[in-house]
Amino acid sequence: MTTDRTTEALPDSPASAPLLDLQALVVAVRRRRRLWCSMALLGLLAGAAAAVLLRPEPTAVTKVLVTHQADQPNDTGTLIRTDVELLGTTRIAGRALKSLKSTEKPEDFMRDYRGTGLTNNVLEIEVTGESDADAVARAEALADAFVADHVTRMREAAEAESQALLDQRDRVQGELDEVNKSIGDRTPESDPAASASLESLFARRAELNSRIADFDERAAQARTGAPQVLAGTQIVDTPRAVRHSLPRAVGTDAAIGLALGLVLGLGLAAVGTVVADRPVLRREIAAGLGASVIAELRHPPRRPAGRWQRRRTRAARERLTRSLARAVRDGTGPVSLLELGCARGTGAIALDLAGALTAQGPVVVVDGLPDRRLAGLRPKPGAPAVVTAERAAAVPYETRRLGVGSAVPGTVWADLQHLGTRTVLVVRAGHVSTAWLHTVARQLADQLIEVIGVVLLDSDRRDRSDGTLWDGPRTVRPDRSERPARPSGAGLPRTERPPMPAARIPDTEQEAR
Incomplete structure (x- = not known):
């Protein structure tokens, strides 16, 4: 008599998910260092000012x-x-x-x-x-x-x-x-x-x-x-x-204000992170969108960067451009780049990608961003042409089109299919909530838009989580006295490679023959 073995809860199943992910919380709080550093600095200045202005009476x-x-x-x-x-x-x-x-x-x-x-x-x-x-x-x-x-x-x-x-x-x-x-x-x-x-x-x-x-x-x-x-x-x-020593009083009050401001800032950052529920780890973003993270890139700096930093950023953008160019050439149909909280970075990536694709033929960038960011730029000599979404119909059929759009709240989902039947999502870490990531994935699936992958911007350098999804079957190791259970959850996205199924040992001599 054989018995069916009950499948155990997998580590990444919703039932076994932790109530509070400490790794994500630490990363999110560290990313909001501007908040708690500002609070600490404000407490430092407030303590020093209080020591100077509220001097004790004789x-x-x-x-x-x-x-x-x-x-x-x-x-x-x-x-x-x-x-x-x-x-x-x-x-x-x-x-x-x-x-x-x-x-x-x-x-x-x-x-x-x-x-x-x-x-x-x-x-x-x-x-x-x-x-x-x-x-x-x-x-x-x-x-x-x-x-x-x-x-x-x-x-x-x-x-x-x-x-x-x-x-x-x-x-x-x-x-x-x-x-x-x-x-x-x-x-x-x-x-x-x-x-x-x-x-x-x-x-x-x-x-x-x-x-x-x-x-x-x-x-x-x-x-x-x-x-x-x-x-x-x-x-x-x-x-x-x-x-009363004024320097000592200033130092003491400033240190107390610094400590209180730092504690208050860390508390506000932690509470805001938990309440906002904005994923920052690769595995969370990949799980929310149902697509793998194919590349990472630092957010373009607003200030002039140093030579070493510019060289490192340029090398990362070149690798990203080559990777996206291969993905676009290997498939069929127009491709679009949809941004989630990083319109400026998405526009720069689109122009680099269009420049890399011009070697194989003419390329036109279709600007579908809400503020027409790319269409308003002055074109550089030899750069691909940029047209608005209204003028995309006049583009010749043999010209490759590269659409650039947005998937932020308020997007008209039916217009995204005109930008491309395949898309690459450019997501800024910690910008949108988990619920909105699920909404984007569902709306793109309803519009029959294939998601090639996710480009993650402004990610945490210390993030060691895996952003690659695996669609392999989930199996469990059977016992010698039991038959293996049917693989459950096949086709569901996973952020880790499933274990290989163990070889079944025959129970009887007849089965061995």
Whole structure:
């Protein structure tokens, strides 16, 4: 019993096509280098201009050592954050303005400075002003106002704590006076009947004396601890103006602008490439048009090129002309060149091809381009004649005609057959979408116009894809226990040569005979 083997998905089938071709994306982004280079240059200039035009205001900075009565080694910065918030109050801003004898409102002055807690006990104050001297004066006044406010608060807190302890001591002293008054001059020996009550009074007096001594000691410690806190809070870094280096700022901002512009440009180029879906690789263009790429040529430069570049371009155009001339001579019927996004290059190729064909007889170039680009040129001595499509009917029958037309959107497809029954498509890479390539191939097939091949202009130099289509059958290697499947997809265009079919091994001795 034999079983039919299911044909596997081929690499170039639509089902196995990748959702995003990274090679095509990289090539398309590299081709749009003008966009992202312009964006990078724009970001560079914008960053440099921002550094020059948006120069920072004169700034002064100072550092204050702040000591707290409740300082703990494991403090998470709560106290210094409290000091930062207290710095941004109208009370301290008003004191600083008062020392400066300024009429500015404290609310407005608070927007010109800020505090930052560097450590648990170091506060940095940054102040802006109209000039460096003004900024330094304002920073000094603000630091003095903060230190004075902190010292005042610490002193008031110490005095309040000491006074509370002294008040408790006075209250206990009053109780002690009452106990002493109750004891009087009595002793347990003089009054044996009241010895028990006297002993309790003596114990109470001893307790009260101990509490009074404790309150005195704590009040003394509170008064003694305040001077340490007050003396520890001071300005440890005198106010100084912050020096801003303009070249460094320009370099930093320009580098940041360059990076941001480059990233933005690459992102726009990638998104535009994916959205536009304009093929740039040889295999994509060949698959879209259903014809092989027979030649490649760089786009004619608009500026005068160098000697080496002119020689290289001239050699490539001569090879292309010889190849097209052979294709035209080997076939029958008029031939046309149809452009897709490269009318100027197509016209130059047509004139070169017509000049190469004049050796075998008279040649007339029929200009079917929308703007009559070739018909408006001044003919050179010995060059083939150029006529418009309306005057093509007057050309003698024995004269070879070479049509030049366009297949861009808006083309009248029925007019292309009058230019030639065979055509060579001259396509500029990355100019039209995949959908339009399919439209051109379908319309040419409907008009019974044979596509000889595709000439690719302005292609990527690093493109290593194959632009040749193969119409061979697609086969799969059979197993020994199965019969080979029927070749599927025969006649479909491929961009790679199909594998050779493997020899079938006979299953039985009878089959071998």
